Amino acid sequence: MDVMDAILKRRSTRSFTNKPVPNEVVERLLEAARWAPSGGNRQNWRFIEIRNPRRLDMIKMFSAGLKGDPTLIIAICGKISEPMNLLDIGMASENIMLEAVELGLGSCAIVSYSEGPVKQFLGVPDDLELILVLSIGYPDKIPKPRPKKPLNEIAFSEKFGEEFGS
Numbered sequence: 001m002d003v004m005d006a007i008l009k010r011r012s013t014r015s016f017t018n019k020p021v022p023n024e025v026v027e028r029l030l031e032a033a034r035w036a037p038s039g040g041n042r043q044n045w046r047f048i049e050i051r052n053p054r055r056l057d058m059i060k061m062f063s064a065g066l067k068g069d070p071t072l073i074i075a076i077c078g079k080i081s082e083p084m085n086l087l088d089i090g091m092a093s094e095n096i097m098l099e100a101v102e103l104g105l106g107s108c109a110i111v112s113y114s115e116g117p118v119k120q121f122l123g124v125p126d127d128l129e130l131i132l133v134l135s136i137g138y139p140d141k142i143p144k145p146r147p148k149k150p151l152n153e154i155a156f157s158e159k160f161g162e163e164f165g166s
Helices: 003-009 023-034 053-061 084-102 115-122
Strands: 046-050 072-078 106-110 129-137
Touching: 003 084, 023 046, 023 072, 023 084, 046 053, 053 072, 053 115, 072 084, 084 106, 084 129, 115 129
Parallel strands: none
Antiparallel strands: 046 072, 072 129, 106 129
């Protein structure tokens, strides 16, 4: 698949079938994350894959933003004290979500959860924060695209405020 096709097809999916995500697919998603760029090639991220239905339910109980019933959650941890880590984790997350599109999966980035209980439940060490949870599964419904601002509202040429493409 063309990268732009994957970008345009990616949606925040919140409705999933109960079909499990196979091991080899999970590994491909994590490989996509592993190959994301990171500042100084530090790779200061850690990924936890969760597929056990009881564990998924427990995470869902403490995650207000987690809708539907994903068959896979990837929790991403790092140190917020190092601001570059947030950027790095964002790039790794996008790699996962784009690879998910390629593999016929839906995904949704979740940041509305009770960090303390989820972090403890997942055994995340004290020196790391739980940054993001990705809910992943085979989509039951594919959401319609959300409106995006036109390029000329968000992009400029040479300096801020100068019309793009002029």
